[in-house]
Amino acid sequence: MTAGQLLPGSDMLGACSSGSRPAPMRDALPPLSCLRAFEAAARYCSFTQAGSELNLSQSAVSRQIKRLEHDLGRLLFERHPEGMRLTPTGERYFRVVQRLLRDLADETARLRRRSDDRxxxxxxxxxxxxxxxxxxxxxxxxxxxxxxxxxxxxxxxxxxxxxxxxxxxxxxxxxxxxxxxxxxxxxxxxETVGAVCSPAYLERHGRPITPEALLTEHTLMVVEDHYHDWLTWEIWFRDQGLAWHPPHHALRANSFQLLMNATLAGQGVTLGWMRLLEAEFEQGNLVQALPLTLPSRGRxxxxxxxxxxxxxxxxxxxxxxxxxxx
Structure with a gap:
């Protein structure tokens, strides 16, 4: 955009500037709601998932897309046996819309923050x-x-x-x-991953002599969280060539933070990252239940x-x- 040009729909710029300029086209931009629905639907290739993200029904998203297609005079989606797919026009438009919405969101968040420069x-x-x-x-x-x-x-x-x-x-x-x-x-x-517990837990239950004893005589902390599925007791045992079977005693939760707090309180043994927990080891809040560690897949x-x-x-x-x- 060269100097002196106005963004489509920028009435305020025209009203504040001196001299006469051509009135901007009010209908040059489609409604923002249509663009948001299109961006989400194109990202998921699904009206249903887009509706879930935007708290709209599938039919409401479909209406927004049809309204946008009517405004543009072009089809943005086409149906195939394997599902919905963007048309070539839709793919080009998606890249532009996604970039503009991202930039708009970033700048809006920046302006809303207090003391943004600090x-x-x-x-x-x-x-x-x-x-x-x-x-x-x-x-x-x-x-x-x-x-x-x-x-x-x-x-x-x-x-x-x-x-x-x-x-x-x-x-x-x-x-x-x-x-x-x-x-x-x-x-x-x-980074490595090890079996850790509190000193108070070891005082009450004794240190496990073997990995098998860990599964049969101790309480293991088990996180039920799909994001942490790559770090499980079963993987930790099997990757070290150790025999595995479900523990006889377990405390389960969908929060790793909750289980870590329970571990610090002496309720069981959990898998922990050695570097992440360095301060807890140095202060004597945690110890290794077994001297075995495994290189961490995650960093x-x-x-x-x-x-x-x-x-x-x-x-x-x-x-x-x-x-x-x-």
Missing amino acids: QLTLASSPTIASIWLARQLPAFQRAHPHLEIRILTVEDPHRLDLAEFDLGIYYHVPGEVDPPDLDAEPIFAQ LSLFTPQHRHLTEPMKAFYQWVLGRAN
Whole structure:
């Protein structure tokens, strides 16, 4: 767009500028609701899933798409035996709409934030935020006292809204757990997973002599969470060539944070990341129940939204956390 041109529908620009200019076309842009419905439907290739995300019925999404297609005079979707598919026109339009909506969401979130030039919003799981991140932040704040930190806890990074945070800290399994539109960079170069418990638990129940004893004589903490399916007791046993069978005693929950708190309270044995829990080991809150460890498939990683210009607070934390951890 050259100097002096107006965005379609920019009545305010025309009203505020001096001199006479051609009136903008009010109907040049389709309704925002239609664009949101189209972007979600194109991303999922499903009106039903788009409706679920937007809290609309499948028929409401369908009506929005038809309205948009009528406005454009082009078909955006076509049906095939294997399901719905974008037309070539729809694919081109989707790329443009997705980019514009993302930029609009990012800029809107930026303008809504207080003290934007000083605020840094970090997204993380409740467990990582409470056990690791909260212990690291004091040193960062001493190095950058002018910055304001805001922490957003979301268990599953797939549920993150890219407009709500600046950087994320999660465990990442390359090729398996890749949240969309995020780049992941490992914070720890190497990490292992071990069976951990509190000293108080060992005092009451004794240290397991063998892995088999762990399954028969002790309470194992079992997380029921699809995002952590890559880290299970069965995998930990089998990958070390150990015999596996379901534990005789287990405490199950869909929250890893809850199970970790229960472990610290002396209620059982859980799988834990050695680097993540370093402070707990150093302070004597946790010990290894068995001397066996397994290289972690997932790495604690820094998530950076793609297509996002890094602010000064983002750059400062990016350089600090990767340099400090490694």
